[in-house]
Amino acid sequence: MLKYYCLLLLFPIFNLNAQHSPNDIELHSNSDGIDAYPVYKATNKQSFIDSIVYAGPFIVFCVSFQKANTDKMYRLESPQSDQSWTCHNYRAMHRPIRILNIRCNNQLVAESINDKSLDIAFEQYKTAAPAEFTKISCEFIFWRSEFNYGDAILSQSFKAQQTIEEARRSLEFKGIRFKQHNFTRPLNEKLLHLYVHKHPWHQTDLFKDIVISINDYTIDPAMLTSAAQEKHPQTHSTYSVEKINHNTIYLDKVTTTAQHTIFSVRCYSYKHSRVNLYNTNPNKYYIQHQSKKIKMSALKNVRLNGKLITEAIKERNTLKIRNIQAEAMLTFDVYFDKLPENLKEVNLIEGKPVKGTFPFNIFKIQL
Numbered sequence: 619m620l621k622y623y624c625l626l627l628l629f630p631i632f633n634l635n636a637q638h639s640p641n642d643i644e645l646h647s648n649s650d651g652i653d654a655y656p657v658y659k660a661t662n663k664q665s666f667i668d669s670i671v672y673a674g675p676f677i678v679f680c681v682s683f684q685k686a687n688t689d690k691m692y693r694l695e696s697p698q699s700d701q702s703w704t705c706h707n708y709r710a711m712h713r714p715i716r717i718l719n720i721r722c723n724n725q726l727v728a729e730s731i732n733d734k735s736l737d738i739a740f741e742q743y744k745t746a747a748p749a750e751f752t753k754i755s756c757e758f759i760f761w762r763s764e765f766n767y768g769d770a771i772l773s774q775s776f777k778a779q780q781t782i783e784e785a786r787r788s789l790e791f792k793g794i795r796f797k798q799h800n801f802t803r804p805l806n807e808k809l810l811h812l813y814v815h816k817h818p819w820h821q822t823d824l825f826k827d828i829v830i831s832i833n834d835y836t837i838d839p840a841m842l843t844s845a846a847q848e849k850h851p852q853t854h855s856t857y858s859v860e861k862i863n864h865n866t867i868y869l870d871k872v873t874t875t876a877q878h879t880i881f882s883v884r885c886y887s888y889k890h891s892r893v894n895l896y897n898t899n900p901n902k903y904y905i906q907h908q909s910k911k912i913k914m915s916a917l918k919n920v921r922l923n924g925k926l927i928t929e930a931i932k933e934r935n936t937l938k939i940r941n942i943q944a945e946a947m948l949t950f951d952v953y954f955d956k957l958p959e960n961l962k963e964v965n966l967i968e969g970k971p972v973k974g975t976f977p978f979n980i981f982k983i984q985l
Contacts, residue, residue: 684753
C-alpha cells in the first residue's frame with residue numbers, strides 16, 4: 619500500500635474511511651492532449667502562447683515572443699534562478715522544472731536548460747532578410763497538478779529595481795485557462811516520449827539526501843542500479859482515479875499470466891514528500907469487486923526514477939522513502955493470484971487507511 623505525503627501543496631484532508639466506494643468520491647480519468655488555441659491575454663502584441671501541451675504529470679507552455687534587434691541579446695534565466703520565468707495562480711508561484719527547445723529565429727539554440735542560464739546573441743541567428751525584431755521561442759515545463767483549476771499568469775520574474783522601460787517591455791500572459799479534456803488534438807507517442815519518458819529522472823538530485831529503508835534496514839542509494847525496464851510504458855486506458863491523484867497516479871498495464879494478475883502502477887511525487895509501501899496487514903492492496911475483497915499476493919519490482927530499490931517487498935515488511943527533495947517517479951507491480959475470468963471491472967484499493975495520508979486507489983479498472 620502506498621502512502622503519499624505532500625507538504626508542498628496544501629490539499630484538503632478527506633475522510634479516508636469513506637473513500638473505498640467510487641460512488642462516494644469524485645473520480646477523474648487521466649488524459650493527455652494539446653490545446654492549440656489556448657485562452658490568454660498577452661501584454662505584448664508580439665508575444666504568444668502557441669499551444670499548451672498536457673503530458674502525463676506535466677503541463678508545457680509553448681511560448682514565442684519578439685525582441686528588438688537593438689537589444690542584441692536575450693538572457694533566458696535558469697529555472698533555478700530568482701529571475702526565472704514563473705507561473706502563478708491562486709495557490710502559489712511556481713518555477714518551471716525545465717525549459718526545452720529554445721530557438722532563435724526558428725534555429726535551435728539549446729535542447730534544454732535547467733541549472734544554467736542561456737545568453738542568446740541575436741547576431742549568431744540573424745535571418746537573411748533584414749528585420750527589426752528577433753523571434754525567441756521555448757517550452758516551459760511545470761507540474762500539471764499545480765494548475766488543474768483556475769486561471770494563471772505566466773511571466774518573466776519581476777525585478778525590484780525595474781525601470782519604467784523594463785516594465786513596459788516585460789512579457790506576461792494573463793488569464794490562462796486550462797483544460798482537463800476536450801483537447802484540440804490528441805498527444806502523439808513522440809511528444810509523450812519527449813516530455814515524459816525522456817525526462818531526465820536519473821539526472822535529478824533526488825538521491826543526494828534521500829533516506830530509503832525496509833523495516834530497520836537502510837538501503838544505500840549509491841548501491842541502486844538502473845536495471846532494464848520498459849522504455850515506453852503503455853498506459854491502461856480504462857480506469858479512474860480520485861480527484862486528488864488526478865494526473866499523478868497511473869495504471870500502466872494489467873498483465874495476466876498462468877498464475878497471476880499483475881497491476882503495474884506508476885506515480886509521481888513532488889519535493890518535500892515521503893512514501894510508504896506496505897506488505898503488511900491490514901495495509902496491503904486488495905481488489906474490490908462489489909462486496910468481495912481479494913488481497914494481493916506480492917509487491918514487486920519497486921523502482922525510483924528507474925533505479926531498482928527491491929525486487930520484492932517481503933511479507934510483513936514496509937518500504938519507507940523519506941526526504942524526497944526533487945521530482946520522483948515511483949513504479950511498482952501489485953501481484954494477485956490469477957483473478958477469475960468473470961471479473962470485468964475491479965477497484966485496486968489500499969488497505970486500512972492511515973489518518974492524514976492520501977491513498978493511491980485506482981477505480982473502475984476494465985479487465
